Structures are given as C-alpha cells and as structure tokens.
Amino acid sequence: xxKELKSxxxxxxxxxxxxxxxVGSLVLLIAVLTVLTTALNxxxxxxxxxxxxxxxxxxxxxxxxxxxxIILMRQIDLSISSIVGITAFxxxxxxxxxxxxxxxxxxxxxxxxxxVLGTVNAALIAWGRIPALITTLGTLYIFRGANYAWVxxxxxxxxxxxxxxxxxxxxxxxxxxLLTWIVLILLVIFAIGLRQYRVGREFYAxxxxxxxxxxxxxxxxxxxxxxxxxxxxIAGLAGALWLARxxxxxxxAAEGIELTVITSTVVGGVAITGGVGTVVGAxxxxxxxxxxxxxxxxxxxxxxxxxxxxxxxxLLAIAADAYLAYRHALRSRVKWSHV
Amino acid sequence: xxxxxxxxxxxxxSFGSTRVLEGVSLSLFPGExxxxxxENGAGKTTLVKIMAxxxxxxxxxxxxNGQEVLFRSTSQAQQAGVSVIxxxxxxxxxLSIAENVFMHRQxxxxxxxxxxxxxSRVVSQHLNQLGVSLRPEDPVLGMSIADQQIVxxxxxxxxxxxxxxxxxxxxxxxxxxxKRLFQVVERLRDKGVAVMFVSHRLxxxxxxxxxxxxxxxxxxxxxxxxxxxxxxxxxxxMVGRSLEALYPKAKVEPGKVVLRVRxxxxxxxxxxxxxxxRAGEIVGLAGLVGAGRSEVARAIFGIDPLxxxxxxxxxxxxxxxxxxxxxxAGIGYVPEDRQQQGLVMEMTVTRNVTLTVLHQLQRFGLVSxxxxxEIAAQWTQRMQLKGHIEEPANIxxxxxxxxxxxxxxxxxxxxxxxxxxxxxxxxxxxxxxxHRTLSQLANEGMAIIMISSELPEVIGxxxxxxxxxxxxxxxxxxxxxxTEEAIMFAATGQTGSVRxxxxxxxxxxxx
Numbered sequence: 001x002x003k004e005l006k007s008x009x010x011x012x013x014x015x016x017x018x019x020x021x022x023v024g025s026l027v028l029l030i031a032v033l034t035v036l037t038t039a040l041n042x043x044x045x046x047x048x049x050x051x052x053x054x055x056x057x058x059x060x061x062x063x064x065x066x067x068x069x070i071i072l073m074r075q076i077d078l079s080i081s082s083i084v085g086i087t088a089f090x091x092x093x094x095x096x097x098x099x100x101x102x103x104x105x106x107x108x109x110x111x112x113x114x115x116v117l118g119t120v121n122a123a124l125i126a127w128g129r130i131p132a133l134i135t136t137l138g139t140l141y142i143f144r145g146a147n148y149a150w151v152x153x154x155x156x157x158x159x160x161x162x163x164x165x166x167x168x169x170x171x172x173x174x175x176x177x178l179l180t181w182i183v184l185i186l187l188v189i190f191a192i193g194l195r196q197y198r199v200g201r202e203f204y205a206x207x208x209x210x211x212x213x214x215x216x217x218x219x220x221x222x223x224x225x226x227x228x229x230x231x232x233x234i235a236g237l238a239g240a241l242w243l244a245r246x247x248x249x250x251x252x253a254a255e256g257i258e259l260t261v262i263t264s265t266v267v268g269g270v271a272i273t274g275g276v277g278t279v280v281g282a283x284x285x286x287x288x289x290x291x292x293x294x295x296x297x298x299x300x301x302x303x304x305x306x307x308x309x310x311x312x313x314x315l316l317a318i319a320a321d322a323y324l325a326y327r328h329a330l331r332s333r334v335k336w337s338h339v
Numbered sequence: 340x341x342x343x344x345x346x347x348x349x350x351x352x353s354f355g356s357t358r359v360l361e362g363v364s365l366s367l368f369p370g371e372x373x374x375x376x377x378e379n380g381a382g383k384t385t386l387v388k389i390m391a392x393x394x395x396x397x398x399x400x401x402x403x404n405g406q407e408v409l410f411r412s413t414s415q416a417q418q419a420g421v422s423v424i425x426x427x428x429x430x431x432x433x434l435s436i437a438e439n440v441f442m443h444r445q446x447x448x449x450x451x452x453x454x455x456x457x458x459s460r461v462v463s464q465h466l467n468q469l470g471v472s473l474r475p476e477d478p479v480l481g482m483s484i485a486d487q488q489i490v491x492x493x494x495x496x497x498x499x500x501x502x503x504x505x506x507x508x509x510x511x512x513x514x515x516x517x518k519r520l521f522q523v524v525e526r527l528r529d530k531g532v533a534v535m536f537v538s539h540r541l542x543x544x545x546x547x548x549x550x551x552x553x554x555x556x557x558x559x560x561x562x563x564x565x566x567x568x569x570x571x572x573x574x575x576x577m578v579g580r581s582l583e584a585l586y587p588k589a590k591v592e593p594g595k596v597v598l599r600v601r602x603x604x605x606x607x608x609x610x611x612x613x614x615x616x617r618a619g620e621i622v623g624l625a626g627l628v629g630a631g632r633s634e635v636a637r638a639i640f641g642i643d644p645l646x647x648x649x650x651x652x653x654x655x656x657x658x659x660x661x662x663x664x665x666x667x668a669g670i671g672y673v674p675e676d677r678q679q680q681g682l683v684m685e686m687t688v689t690r691n692v693t694l695t696v697l698h699q700l701q702r703f704g705l706v707s708x709x710x711x712x713e714i715a716a717q718w719t720q721r722m723q724l725k726g727h728i729e730e731p732a733n734i735x736x737x738x739x740x741x742x743x744x745x746x747x748x749x750x751x752x753x754x755x756x757x758x759x760x761x762x763x764x765x766x767x768x769x770x771x772x773x774h775r776t777l778s779q780l781a782n783e784g785m786a787i788i789m790i791s792s793e794l795p796e797v798i799g800x801x802x803x804x805x806x807x808x809x810x811x812x813x814x815x816x817x818x819x820x821x822t823e824e825a826i827m828f829a830a831t832g833q834t835g836s837v838r839x840x841x842x843x844x845x846x847x848x849x850x
Contacts, residue, residue, distance in 0.1 A: 196452040198445055201434075205442050208431035215429050216442045217414030275433035 022269035022277075026284040030291050037295045044298050047175070054180045055169065055245060057290040059084075061283045062183045062238050063261040064268070065190045066231035068282045071265055072194075073227055074207040074274030075125070075132040080235040080261060082143035083117045084254035087239025089147065092156025092249050095165070103165045110240035111233050117143060118232015122225035132228075140258070151251035158247030169245035179241055183283075186234075190279045203227065207274020263310060264289050267317040289313065342405065344369050344533035345390070345421065345502045350399035352385055359385045360396070361557045367502055367533035372524065374536045374544040377554035378577055378793065383537050386554075387506050390535075391423040392416035403501075414443070422495030426507040428487035430479045437462045437475035440494045465493045469523055485516035492523055503527060504535045509543055521547055541570050553577055574795070574823060593802070594618030595653075597786035598670075598755045600639060603648035608634045609810035612648070616755065616786040621777065623801030623821075624790045626830045630807040632790045633675060636757045639788075640672040641665040652754065666695070671753030673744050675760045675790075681744040684733035688724070689715035691732050691743050695751045718746035723772055741773060749780070756780065759790045774800060794823050808832035 037044045063080055070077045087110040094106050117139070124135045158166060168178045176184075194200035202223055206213045213220055243249055268285020270277030289310060296306050343366035352360040360382045367373050377383050388394045390401070392410035400407050403419055410416040416423075430439050437458040438445075446454040446461075462475035471489050479487060488508055495503050505524070509517045524547065528534050538544050544551065545565070552562040553576040561576040596615050603612040609631040616622050624632045637643045639650055641660040650657045652668040665672075674681050682691055692715040693700060700710045715728050722742040726735050732743055741761060748756060761777070762770040777800065781787055791797045797804055804821040806814040806829035814829030 192452075198443065198453065201438060201445065201453065202443065204434060205431050208433040209429065212429035212431055213442075215413050217412060217417065218443050271433075275431065 022281045023284060026268065026281060026288055030284065030288050033288075033291050033295055037298050041298045044294070049294070051172065051177060053290060053294055055177055056294075057287050058177070058179045058183045059238050059241055059245060060257065060260055060264055060290070061286040062186065062234060062241065063257070064264050064282045064286050065183075065186055065279055066234035067261050067265045068190070068268075068270050068277060068279050069194070069203055069227045070132070070231050071262075071270045071272060072203045072207045072274055072277060073224060074210070075224065075227065076136065076262065077121065077132065077228060077231045078136040078258050078262075079117070079121060079139040079143055080231060080238075081254045081256060081258040082140050082147065083114050083232055083235035084239045084242055084257065085251070086117070086143055086147045086150075087111075087113050087236045088242040088249045088253045089151055089156060089239075089251070091240045091243045092160060095162065096156065096160050103162070103168075106165070107237065107240045111236040114236015114239060115229055115233040118229045118235070119225075121232065122228035125228060126221040126225040144255070148251045154250070156243065156249040161243060161247055165244055166247055167244075168241065169247075179245060182241070187279060187283055194279060199223070199226070204275050207271075207276075209275075260289070260310075261286075263314045267313055269317075269321075271321065272318075285317075341369055343367055344404060346402040347386070347390070348400045348402065350386070350389060350396045350401075352382075352389065352394065352396050359557050360389075362399075363554070363557070363559055365552055365559065365562070367535055368550070369501070369531045369533050370528055371549045372528050372534040372536055372547050373550040373552065374538060374548035375552050375554065376538070376544060376573060376577060378795070381554040381577075382557040383554055384506060387423060387504055387535075387537060390416065390421055390502070390504055392421075417498050420499065420501035421504065422498050422500035422502070423504045423506065424488060424491045424495065424508055426510050428484065428491050430487055430490060432480040433478065435476050435478055436466075436473060436490050436493075439479055439490055440497055461497060462493060465496055469493070469526075483516070485512050485520065488512075488520060489523070492527075496527075500532060502533045502535070504537070506537045507539065508536075509538060509540065517543065541573060544573075545570065571823075577795070591619040591781055591802070593620045594784060597652065598639070598788075599649075599651045601649045601651075603635065603638060603650070604646045605634065605638055605643065606646050607810075608643075609638075609807070612812055614805055614812065614815070616788060618754075618784045618786050619781050620802045621781050621787045621789055621800055623797035623804040624788055624807065625792075625794065625797045625804055625826050626807035628792065630830065631810040632807050633759055635807070636672065636759055636788065636790060639665070640670055640757060642672075666751060666753075669752075669754035671695075671748035671751055671756045673748055673756070673758045673761065675763065681747075682732045682740060685731055687731055688719060688726065688728040688735070688743055692718055692728075692747045692750055695747050714750055715746070718750050719743070721749070722746050722776055738770065738773070742776075745773065745776065753785070755786045755788070757788045757790070760792065761789065762791075762793070762796065794826055797821070797826065798823065806830050 034045065043049060063084070066080065067077060090113055091106050091110045094101055094109060121132075121136055121139055124130050124139075125132050128135075168182075171178055173181060194203065202213070202218050205216065205218060206220055206223055210220060239254075242254060246253075264286035265277075265282045266272055266285070267288060268277065268282035270282050270285075292309065292313060293306050296309060297303075301309075345367045347363060347365045350360050350363045351358075363382070363386060365373075365375075365386070375383050375386070385394065389396050390410070392413045392415050395409075395411065401410065402408065403421075408419055410419065410421070431442065434442070437455070440462050441458050446457045448454045448457075459475040466473055466475065466489075469489060469492070471486070473482075473486060473489070479490065482490075492503075503524075508520060512520065521543075524534055524536070536544065536548060545568075548565055550562070550564050551568050551573065553560050553573055555577060561572075595618050597618050598616040600615075601613050604610040612635055614622070624635070626632050634643060638645050641657070641662045641664060645660070650660065652670065655668070657664055657668055662672075683694070689711055693706075693711045696714065697706060700706050700714070712728070719728055719742070722745060724735075724742045724746070725739055732740060735743065745758070745761070758777070761773055774796075777787055777789065781802075789797070789800060791800075798821050801821065802818050804814075804816040804818075804826060805812055806816065806826055808830055809832060813832055814825070816825055816829075
C-alpha cells in the first residue's frame, strides 16, 4: 500500500528536487556567479583563469574530503593546516637532502607523516576522550610550533624541487591540471566510500546519534580514530601537493587554511552537528567560495572585504539550513496531526 | 507448555554499593506477552539492560533455548535474537528508515557495495505487513514517537528476534497509537515471539499480557499467569505489605490556613479550582497525566498566568503574581523535571542550593562564599545528602539530586512547599529519605502540596487527597477515605463501579 504513495518530489519533477537539494543549489549559485561575473568581465572564463581557479580550489577541496568525514561524526579537526605545513616542508627537505629521490616516494612519506600526526589526534580523542576541538586546537599549535623550531627560518625554493614534481601543479591533462585530477579521483573514492560502504554509513550514524550508534553495535572509538587518521593522511598528501603547487615553502605555509576548509565544508552542506552532508556538496562548497573570491577580485572589491564576504557566506549557509529545518518541522507537524 | 525461549536464572547486579538485583529469575515463553511490573527503582530497567547486553550481571546465568549465553555487547544480544525497544526510540534521525533498520549490518551486493534496493525491499515488505503508510526512504526526522517505535519493531523483525523486550513503550503514545502498537505486538506474539512488556499502566498490562511478574527492591515478589492476578494483588505486591514503613507520615494536627485558592481558571487548562492547605498538612494532588495538576501548581507559583481566581497566602491575596512575588510570600516550588528546570547540572551543590537565596547573601553587591557554604551545609546535612557539597550536581545520583533541589527551596524557608513528582526516577532508599524529610517538614508546620502519579505514594503520604480530572477537581478525600480505587474512580471521572473500569483499557492511565 505504501508503494502507491507518490513522493512529493515526483510531483514537482526532478528538476525541482535537484534545485532544492544542496548539491543542486550550490551548482546553481556557482553558475549564476560565473555568468554574472563573465558578463561584467569576459576574461573570467579565459582558460588561464579557469586553470588558476581549479588550482586554487584543489588543495582546499582535498582537505575538505578529510574534514567532511570528521564533521559528519560531529567532530572537528583544526590541526590540518599545521600538518600541511610540516609535510610540505618535509617534502622539500627530502628533495634537498636526497637528490634524485623519486617523487612517488616523497608523496608516500608525506602521507605517512600526516598519518602519524593524525594518529596523535586520534589517540587523544578516541581513547583519551579529550574533545576534538581542544585536542586539535592543541595539536594545531604543537605541530606548528615544532615546525617553526625545525624550519628555523629556512625556506624551500622551487629550484630545490625537481621539475617533474612541480609539473603536478602546472601541467594539465584534457585541460585539467594534474593536481585537480588527483583531487577528483579521491573525491570519487570518498563519495563511494561514504555512500556504498558500511564504514561510510557508520560515520553518518555516529554524528546523527552517538548513543544509537553504540546500541547498533558500532565501535565508535575505532571509527573516530579512523576519521582523524584519514584526515591526517589527507593533510599529509595536501602538504606534498602544496610544495608541488607553490614551489616555495617556509614555516608559515598553509597557516590559517583550516578555517577556509571548515567554512567550505559547512557551506557545502555538511551539518556542523553531524550526520548530514556529502563530500560532493562539501567540495562544491569549496568551489563556490573560490569562485566567489575570484569574482570579488574581478569586480575589484578591495581585498580586505573579501574575508568578510566569506564569513557572510558561511552565516548565510547556516541560516538557510536552519530555515529549511524549520520548514521541515512545520511540514511534519501538519503531516502527523491527523494520525 | 513449550519450554521458555529465554531464561534468567538467579541474576545479581550491584552498582557500587547499591544492590539493584538480588537473585532474579524470570522466563519468557514463545507466543506469550509477559509483563514486568514494579515501582521505579525496583530493578526492571537494569534487568532489561542485562538482557540487552548493556550490563553484565555479577552473578547468575542467561539461557536461550536451554543453552547458556553471555551477552557482552548489544550486538551479541541482537545476534542471539534478543531485541529491545526503549521508551525513547534511539534512531538516527538524519538517516532513512531503511538505513536505521540495517545500520552496521547492511546487505551487500556482489561487488561489496551496500545493497540499498534490497534494504528498501525488505523494509517496505515489513511496513506493508504492519499496515503502516511509511516509505523505506523517508527520513526519521520529524516522525512521531509511535512511528519511530514501528521502525524499532521492524529492526527487531529483521533480526528475526525471538525475544522482544519493550521498556515502557507506551509512555509517550496517544490512545490510537497504543492500539496500533498492541496490534503489532499481538501479531508478533502469535508468530511465536516471546515478548516482555515493561509498563506502569495496569490497564495496558491486563489488556495484553498472558503472564505477569512483579518486582520490588530488586527481587521478584510474584509471578504467574494472568488469571491468577487482580489489579489489587499487583499493587499490593508492588508496594509491599509495609505501607506504613515505606511512607513514614506522622499524624499532625493541622494548623492555620496557609494557602487558599479560590476559583482558579486558565482557559482550556483548568477551571473552578478552590482549596485550602493548612500548616502541617500534606495535601496530595492526584490525577491522570494531563489532568492539569502541574499546571495548577505552576499557576499558584506564578509561572503561568491565571485568567481569573485568587491565590492567598495567610490572609493576604497575592497581587502582581509572578514567581518573585510568590517566593517573597513564602511559596517554594520543586518542579517535576529536575534536570531541565530544577538544577544547574554543571554547578556545585553549594551554588545550586544558594541560587534561591543569593540576594540574602549579598554584601556590598558581592556574594559571601562563607555564608553560601554555611547555608548549603546546613540544608544538605538535614537532607542527609550523600556526596560533597563542592562537587557538581551532575555527578550525584537521581535521589541525591532531588535532595539538592529540595534543599534549594528549603533554604528560602517557605511557608508552603509545592513538590511535583518528588520521587520520580529516584531509587527506593533515597525515596524514603525524601518522604521522611517531607513528613518532618510538615511536622514542623510547613504546608505541603505533593503532586504524584504514584498512587501508593499519595495514599501513604497525604493527609488529604485532591483528585483532578480534565482540569477540574473531582474529589477531596480524607486520609481514611483515600484508597487506590476511590482515587482512580475520581481521576477517570467515570461513573459506575470501579470494577467495570478495570476492563476498559484506558491508554492514558496511571503512569
């Protein structure tokens, strides 16, 4: 008898459903922004500026993948920027100290280093039971401080890095930078993992209702640990790619990007209270923020206003979520009043 | 008779020094609904949690179909075929019905991906069988408690539960919803599932069970097929013989009138409420859930506005009626939900106790900590509080939290104390201490209004019982007239003999 019931979305057509979904509205917003800015300045969609846009968003989007897993579980990882900083400098140092070292080895070592640092977070949060906000705030400073001590005013320059490695950040395949390809492949892997595997669904379950997750037999500590280790490994990869993208790395590399990453994730529809959101949405959130700041540049908005606009975007996204939740609550009340 | 599906043999369980279960044995049979009854703190919930794999028993054995089993986790219990439905459904509200049902054990396709189609198919089959018009893809967010319980039941069904335990499943349901739930339960029973039903509601228990077990103070005090039981018998077993020992209410000669309310009315909530409370008297306010008892109490304390009527303390009518003026006139109000309304859980006991009297402790606008500690120590000693007064309130047990709430209001030295469900969720020991304190306060001349849904408590403690039904006072019973039956008679607002009433299963019965 339930099968005959038509969903309300069917009634309005898939187009309507798409626009009302988070992914749909993000795509729409990005399209509108692009069209408007192009109308005012056609150079906005020139191949070079599109490539810049993709390069700019790639590393943030990569970190967003890890952060999504974390936020889905109602946790947060602030330490990623420091992990990126350390592993970026580590990658550069490897090229300097071991000339001729294969790029693949450098990337693997960076990922491994990020994984180890992520494990520190994981141990403190999952087994030490220290709230993630405090733990990763602490390790944000500890990792960065250690980085300053280690770097000691030095700097890695592009001349120290082999051209084949820098090519990751410069050369393209089918018009899309290699760096972006890497992120796209990982995006697909994460999207499938979160949707099609039990582990993925359990991240959602933990964020949605931790008590119920325990009752369902989920090993919550182990999943939390998995999340922070994955986030660390992703940050390690982002560190290696940071070096490939910029060539120059000093002790301040990637400082402060954790906030951009978290903003992107939340704008992309991953609820800060856990249990809701997708990696595709979160990456589109990163893209939207990136397009938006390019728009501001193209429209010659003073740069000191740009951060304020980013903040406003975050608040707007959260307000939109709250409004939708409120409307949903109203509708369900009506729906059940006759039961 | 067929052998039991699950047997608990001589189960013992203690938490710290508190013994919760002392040698409980219980068998659930296939195709039977077995009701477990008992007052709060009798140990029912602990027993349920042991069967669910949330607690391990200290001693004793669980046998399923004659085989001894050990449940170290909820998943082990579920695998063995024991499913538990809690009073508050524990679901993932952001996920769909199908995902809730299959979390952590989703079916997989040949490629190892989650088989959403199969999940939908199974869940919609169950939904159809239960005759519920929900879709497997619907999110749980926004669903009624009753529908959420349906999801829990489907979860149990997909585990092919042989034992279904329902811990007060009807507490939050309306009449229609209870009826639908019972239909589902009966269908499961007829399929051979062994059902355990934990409830406070006598009518429901008699309507659905084939067997009743009563627990008191961690022991089974009676068990047998339905036909061996009467409601009176169940109540007597639940309360125990020594009503006097449990409720140490001393006889007090009532003094002057402390509170007089005349013709209180709040549109749609209550009307025509007039009564008096004298010094030294404990007046019980009884009635079914939703009769308007707490609402009257809130109105007397000035939280909710009155449409008409008058509240006087002594000879003075309260004008400009707010909680502040009510407190100044000498009214103290201990609300029902101490976690939400009564205590600041993170603050220390001292801070909580003195919250009501801070203005008295001020010197030059600053609060004297010494005085604070002095007052807190005085009242918590009097309440025999276990625990240190500089510890936060949230680490105390339910009973001790309730003592802190009481201490907080006693510190204001009220003439009239209104307590709303003073012993809900409190263990038996702390309960009688709360009772002893109330009795002692009455002895010293305080006037007390006690709202309680536990009839034995009302009968045991009150000098006089006022009964409400649908916003009106329907009876005033002296201590000698206040029997369980007389109160229920007035509380249901029905005419006819009390015996007739029993056969009618009113879902919103005593809770």
